[in-house]
Amino acid sequence: LISRSDALALDADDGLRVFRERFLIDQGLVxxxxxxxxxxxxxxxxxxxxxxxxxxxxxLIRGWDEGWLSLPVSVGDRLGSLVGAAPGQVVVADSxxxxxYKLLCAALDLRPDRRVIVTDRNNFPTDRYVVExxxxxxxxxxxxxxxxxxxxVRExxxxxxxxxxxxxxxSYRTAAIADMAEINRVAxxxxxxxxxxxxxxxxxxxxxxxxxxxxxxxxxxxxYLNGGPGAPAFMYARHELLPSVRxxxxxxxxxxxxxxxxxxxxxxxxxxxxxxxxxxxxSLAAVDExxxxxxxxxxxxxxxxxxxxxxxxxxLADEQLSELGFxxxxxxxxxxxxxxxxxxHADAKALCASLADRAVxxxxxxxxxxxxxxxxxxxxxxxxxxxxxxLRELAPMxx
Amino acid sequence: LISRSDALALDADDGLRVFRERFLIDQGLVxxxxxxxxxxxxxxxxxxxxxxxxxxxxxLIRGWDEGWLSLPVSVGDRLGSLVGAAPGQVVVADSxxxxxYKLLCAALDLRPDRRVIVTDRNNFPTDRYVVExxxxxxxxxxxxxxxxxxxxVRExxxxxxxxxxxxxxxSYRTAAIADMAEINRVAxxxxxxxxxxxxxxxxxxxxxxxxxxxxxxxxxxxxYLNGGPGAPAFMYARHELLPSVRxxxxxxxxxxxxxxxxxxxxxxxxxxxxxxxxxxxxSLAAVDExxxxxxxxxxxxxxxxxxxxxxxxxxLADEQLSELGFxxxxxxxxxxxxxxxxxxHADAKALCASLADRAVxxxxxxxxxxxxxxxxxxxxxxxxxxxxxxLRELAPMxx
Numbered sequence: 202l203i204s205r206s207d208a209l210a211l212d213a214d215d216g217l218r219v220f221r222e223r224f225l226i227d228q229g230l231v232x233x234x235x236x237x238x239x240x241x242x243x244x245x246x247x248x249x250x251x252x253x254x255x256x257x258x259x260x261l262i263r264g265w266d267e268g269w270l271s272l273p274v275s276v277g278d279r280l281g282s283l284v285g286a287a288p289g290q291v292v293v294a295d296s297x298x299x300x301x302y303k304l305l306c307a308a309l310d311l312r313p314d315r316r317v318i319v320t321d322r323n324n325f326p327t328d329r330y331v332v333e334x335x336x337x338x339x340x341x342x343x344x345x346x347x348x349x350x351x352x353x354v355r356e357x358x359x360x361x362x363x364x365x366x367x368x369x370x371x372s373y374r375t376a377a378i379a380d381m382a383e384i385n386r387v388a389x390x391x392x393x394x395x396x397x398x399x400x401x402x403x404x405x406x407x408x409x410x411x412x413x414x415x416x417x418x419x420x421x422x423x424x425y426l427n428g429g430p431g432a433p434a435f436m437y438a439r440h441e442l443l444p445s446v447r448x449x450x451x452x453x454x455x456x457x458x459x460x461x462x463x464x465x466x467x468x469x470x471x472x473x474x475x476x477x478x479x480x481x482x483x484s485l486a487a488v489d490e491x492x493x494x495x496x497x498x499x500x501x502x503x504x505x506x507x508x509x510x511x512x513x514x515x516x517l518a519d520e521q522l523s524e525l526g527f528x529x530x531x532x533x534x535x536x537x538x539x540x541x542x543x544x545x546h547a548d549a550k551a552l553c554a555s556l557a558d559r560a561v562x563x564x565x566x567x568x569x570x571x572x573x574x575x576x577x578x579x580x581x582x583x584x585x586x587x588x589x590x591x592l593r594e595l596a597p598m599x600x
Numbered sequence: 601l602i603s604r605s606d607a608l609a610l611d612a613d614d615g616l617r618v619f620r621e622r623f624l625i626d627q628g629l630v631x632x633x634x635x636x637x638x639x640x641x642x643x644x645x646x647x648x649x650x651x652x653x654x655x656x657x658x659x660l661i662r663g664w665d666e667g668w669l670s671l672p673v674s675v676g677d678r679l680g681s682l683v684g685a686a687p688g689q690v691v692v693a694d695s696x697x698x699x700x701y702k703l704l705c706a707a708l709d710l711r712p713d714r715r716v717i718v719t720d721r722n723n724f725p726t727d728r729y730v731v732e733x734x735x736x737x738x739x740x741x742x743x744x745x746x747x748x749x750x751x752x753v754r755e756x757x758x759x760x761x762x763x764x765x766x767x768x769x770x771s772y773r774t775a776a777i778a779d780m781a782e783i784n785r786v787a788x789x790x791x792x793x794x795x796x797x798x799x800x801x802x803x804x805x806x807x808x809x810x811x812x813x814x815x816x817x818x819x820x821x822x823x824y825l826n827g828g829p830g831a832p833a834f835m836y837a838r839h840e841l842l843p844s845v846r847x848x849x850x851x852x853x854x855x856x857x858x859x860x861x862x863x864x865x866x867x868x869x870x871x872x873x874x875x876x877x878x879x880x881x882x883s884l885a886a887v888d889e890x891x892x893x894x895x896x897x898x899x900x901x902x903x904x905x906x907x908x909x910x911x912x913x914x915x916l917a918d919e920q921l922s923e924l925g926f927x928x929x930x931x932x933x934x935x936x937x938x939x940x941x942x943x944x945h946a947d948a949k950a951l952c953a954s955l956a957d958r959a960v961x962x963x964x965x966x967x968x969x970x971x972x973x974x975x976x977x978x979x980x981x982x983x984x985x986x987x988x989x990x991l992r993e994l995a996p997m998x999x
Contacts, residue, residue, distance in 0.1 A: 225657045234661045241657040249652055249882075257829055258624045258640040262633045262961060269829060296877025298851030299698055322863065327852035327877065330865040334850030423878070430656055430668060430881035451733030452697030453726035462966060464721065466729040478695025478726065479822070481883055482829035483648075562661060567861060 203517055208586035211513065217506050220498055220578040224427075231561040231587045235576025236401065236541045239427030245490040252486040264482070272485040273454075273476055277435060280492045283500055284399060284420070285409040286437050292472050293422065293488055294480065297400060297434035298327045300419040303448040303475065304436055305335050308365040308394045308417055310447060315364035315393070319344045319357050325373045328398055332367065349379040351387060358391040366393050370408060371401035371539035374566055376531045378402070378539055382413040389414065400424060403435075404495045405540040405577065406504045410437050417442070425540065425576060426495060428488035436475050443471055452477030498578055506577035507540040513582055514542040514573055517589040525596040530570055541574040548597060555595045561588050602916055607985035610912065616905050619897055619977040623826075630960040630986045634975025635800065635940045638826030644889040651885040663881070671884040672853075672875055676834060679891045682899055683798060683819070684808040685836055691874050692821065692887055696799060696833035697726045699818040702847040702874065703835055704734050707764040707793045707816055709846060714763035714792070718743045718756050724772045727797055731766065748778040750786060757790040765792050769807060770800035770938035773965055775930045777801070777938055781812035788813065799823060802834075803894045804939040804976065805903045809836050816841070824939065824975060825894060827887035835874050842870055851876030897977060905976035906939040912981055913941040913972055916988040924995040929969055940973040947996060954994045960987050 212218060224240045226232060232240065256264045268275075277291035284291070294300065309318075320332050322345040336343045341364070344357050349368050358366065366388040371378050381397060388395040395414075400421035402408050410418055418437040422428035438446050451466045453459045455476040459469075468474035495503060511531075518529050522544060530543040546552060546569060553565035564572050573588060574580075611617060623639045625631060631639065655663045667674075676690035683690070693699065708717075719731050721744040735742045740763070743756050748767050757765065765787040770777050780796060787794040794813075799820035801807050809817055817836040821827035837845050850865045852858045853875040858868075867873035894902065910930075917928050921943060929942040945951060945968060952964035963971050972987060973979075 225653070227658055230660075232660060238656075238661045238663075240660060241652060246652055246657070249648065253640060253645055253648055253828075254624070257637075258645070259626055261629075261631060261639060262637045262963065263956070264637075264829060295694065295698060296851070296880075298853075298877030299694060299849060302849045302851075302876070326855070326858070326861040329863070330850040330852060330855060333865050334848060338848060429652075430663060431878045431884075432880070434877070449733060449737055450698060450701045451729040452695070452701075453729060454697075456725070456729060459725070462725040464728070466732050477701070478697030478833070479830045481695075481831070481880060483882055483886070484880055485830075487882070557662070564661065 203520060205583065205586050208582040211582040215506065217498055217502060217577055220494070221581065223494055224579050226579060229560055231584045233573045233575070233580065233584060233588050234562045234564050235579065236424050236572065236574030237564055238423055238430055239425060239491065239576060240579055242427055242490055242494055244494060245427065245429065245487045248486050248490045249483060252483055269480065269482045272482065272489070273480050274473060276485055276489045276492065277472065279489065279496065280426070280435055281437070283492065283495055284403050284437070285407065285411050287411055287440070289471055290440055290443070291435055291437050292475050293433050293435045293485055294476050295434060297419055297421045298331060300434045300436045301328055301398065302331050302335065303450060304396055304417045304419055304438070305331060305365065305367065306449040307446045308396050309335070309339065311394060311445060312364035315362045317342045317344055317361055317363045319346065319363050319366045321346045321349050321368050323372065323374060324369055325398060325400065328367065328369065351380055351383045354384050355387045358387060358393060361391060363391055363393040365396055367396040367398070369398040369401065373401055374570060375543050376401070376539035376541045378537050381415060382409065385414040401539055404500070404503070405507055407500055411439065415439065422488045422491065426488065427491035429484065432484050432488050433481055438472060438475060448475050450477040454478060454480065494578065503577045507575055508535045510575040510577065510580055510582065510585060511535055511538055511540065511542055514575065514585050514589065517585065518542065518544055521589050521593045522596070525593065525598070527596070540577070541572045543570045543572050545569045546571065546596070552592060552595055556591055559591050561591045563588065602919060604982065604985050607981040610981040614905065616897055616901060616976055619893070620980065622893055623978050625978060628959055630983045632972045632974070632979065632983060632987050633961045633963050634978060635823050635971065635973030636963055637822055637829055638824060638890065638975060639978055641826055641889055641893055643893060644826065644828065644886045647885050647889045648882060651882055668879065668881045671881065671888070672879050673872060675884055675888045675891065676871065678888065678895065679825070679834055680836070682891065682894055683802050683836070684806065684810050686810055686839070688870055689839055689842070690834055690836050691871050692832050692834045692884055693875050693879065694833060696818055696820045697730060699833045699835045700727055700797065701730050701734065702849055703795055703816045703818055703837070704730060704764065704766065705848040706845045707795050708734070708738065710793060710844060711763035714761045716741045716743055716760055716762045718745065718762050718765045720745045720748050720767055722771065722773060723768055724797060724799065727766065727768065750779055750782045753783050754786045757786055757792060760790060762790055762792040764795055766795040768797040768800065772800055773969060774942050775800070775938035775940045777936050780814065781808065784813040800938055803899070803902070804906055806899055810838065814838065821887045821890065825887065826890035828883065831883050831887050832880055837871060837874060847874055849876040853877060853879065893977065902976045906974055907934045909974040909976065909979055909981065909984060910934055910937055910939065910941055913974065913984050913988070916984065917941070917943055920988050920992045921995070924992065924997070926995070939976070940971045942969045942971050944968045945970065945995070951991065951994055955990055958990050960990045962987065
């Protein structure tokens with residue numbers, strides 16, 4: 202049996218263990234929900250105080266010329282290095298929902314003669330709702346996949362009128378990883394563009410936006426990038442597409458020479474044209490610091506620990522939970538699994554609440570999933586051990 | 601002649617002078633640009649530290665159920681009280697640009713048989729660009745007014761196919777106030793909807809959204825509401841319209857019961873349906889504090905001081921600047937003027953930079969305007985005196 206001492210031994214051996222000190226985590230809290238909201242970094246806390254006091258407080262409007270205006274692109278480039286994007290293709294802005302809307306519209310405008318959007322019935326809700334809304338507004342058809350396997354995708358696209366295929370790289374429910382590169386090939390063979398949501402992979406596993414042939418992507422910064430609650434999102438548009446991509450929300454910050462305030466919109470050069478409104482400076486600074494810490498650790502090292510934590514979680518679940526009505530709902534092959542482990546149980550919702558009462562924070566996803574989120578920079582093996590043990594203690598003893 | 605002592609006497613008499621202590625303003629800085637970026641409030645600084653450390657840092661994901669989720673509406677209601685909106689009609693979200701896009705599309709969808717958008721050639725750039733983009737996407741015509749007088753508006757609307765009339769309440773250039781109530785009547789008589797941008801009036805002069813018959817409005821929170829650089833914006837939709845308003849970016853936070861994550865989008869009840877993505881918690885908290893301070897002072901008192909500062913500015917400009925090639929470009933009638941005074945000068949751009957070198961912060965607007973922004977909670981009469989005097993010293997002595 203795997204003991205708590207085994208978990209502590211793994212922690213002692215963990216090359217990333219020093220990174221936990223870079224975050225402010227309450228003692229006594231077992232936090233297994235960094236996939237929903239990453240914790241507060243010490244550097245983020247300091248940077249925010251500096252931006253508020255020294256930049257906003259002292260420099261005031263001058264801040265715009267002293268770095269604020271370039272934050273969407275400078276933070277975007279830094280973030281791009283974590284998701285396999287060469288500079289000049291990523292901006293940080295808006296919310297994931299708004300970013301997704303902008304790029305979905307942009308993609309559809311690049312395939313004006315096609316009438317179909319293909320996506321996954323289990324895609325993240327906001328992506329599904331945006332797809333529905335845009336399809337309704339434009340009179341397009343949505344084809345809903347029942348899975349994201351390459352064969353299913355190929356079948357749905359065959360001979361199709363698909364303009365855009367859009368999927369999540371990692372499922373928010375099961376953490377299953379979609380085969381981005383192969384699916385991109387399928388999409389392109391069918392003449393469609395591929396738009397990915399990398400919210401559940403950015404910062405925690407290698408994402409090869411450039412080399413996978415991805416056309417467009419969006420992602421969230423408040424999960425594994427630890428940018429803070431409701432932090433702005435990011436958009437990626439591959440270099441070759443940038444000259445022809447036109448997003449629908451023509452705002453001043455996406456215009457060439459915005460402060461000339463001239464008559465008539467002309468998009469800015471390159472990725473800046475994806476911007477619309479005034480950049481959210483405080484939030485961008487927080488994202489910047491969150492990204493820097495992941496970059497310092499290195500995505501490969503983060504991924505290695507993520508896999509180790511995931512294997513440990515599944516081994517513990519098999520040992521401690523399988524007889525109590527729980528089933529592992531995430532892929533068992535670590536190569537196919539992102540950084541959380543979902544366990545299914547009929548009483549998942551109540552169990553999740555009971556765990557929280559014991560200061561074990563996970564989250565519930567309908568109808569029956571408890572997600573155990575593994576944030577390699579802060580999650581310890583002993584956190585997993587304590588969390589799974591608490592779940593075992595709380596679980597009803599079977600029918 | 602108006603002396604510096606006169607200015608100091610006015611400050612000593614100012615009933616709002618204690619509010620300046622609620623802001624962190626560097627000694628020695630003459631800040632006349634609160635119309636672009638409001639200063640840092642002491643309460644904002646403290647609230648941000650608390651939200652970062654105590655809420656994000658300690659409560660982590662639990663924060664969403666402990667107040668974060670309701671921030672767009674709760675801060676919206678508080679802000680609504682400053683712009684004449686009864687509760688349930690305002691949300692704080694996104695950027696001004698994105699909010700404007702959402703409400704412009706929503707308004708057009710309410711007038712599907714009409715093909716014209718009417719706006720002002722001198723409207724704020726981002727509004728103009730959004731209008732252009734939406735018109736291009738939908739194949740609509742834009743009628744560009746050369747001014748916002750009621751007669752001009754009436755003429756443009758006469759017998760027209762206007763779906764939406766959209767204007768700024770206060771001109772970002774001259775601070776001229778448009779006659780919102782009368783223009784709304786003209787719009788409605790023509791069967792059009794009225795969408796207002798109140799960025800330059802919210803928090804600094806009475807805005808009567810409800811009683812003026814305004815249909816839809818957006819505004820900025822980082823000017824006179826002191827919400828911080830790039831703070832989220834706000835949207836207003838009048839109660840009677842809410843059941844039929846449908847904005848185009850269907851995101852999870854605008855859906856009924858978002859965390860059910862169900863299949864199929866159904867808009868939430870009321871003003872919540874204007875939301876799209878995850879609320880930016882840190883920024884919303886800052887806006888909340890900014891709004892509270894204005895509410896505490898009271899918009900009427902703020903307006904009274906704004907008018908007094910404006911009259912003082914114009915009197916000084918007449919006395920000190922009129923012989924040096926400057927002309928007041930803002931309305932002289934205080935009832936027609938918002939809270940900045942624009943002065944025109946051929947060398948405006950260079951003068952603005954020279955002022956900044958002397959720690960007098962104003963801003964330049966092409967081709968020849970210097971805007972002197974008057975933020976009644978922090979701007980002193982002596983700041984105006986020092987600013988105008990610096991301008992006089994820097995001005996070339998004529999040709």
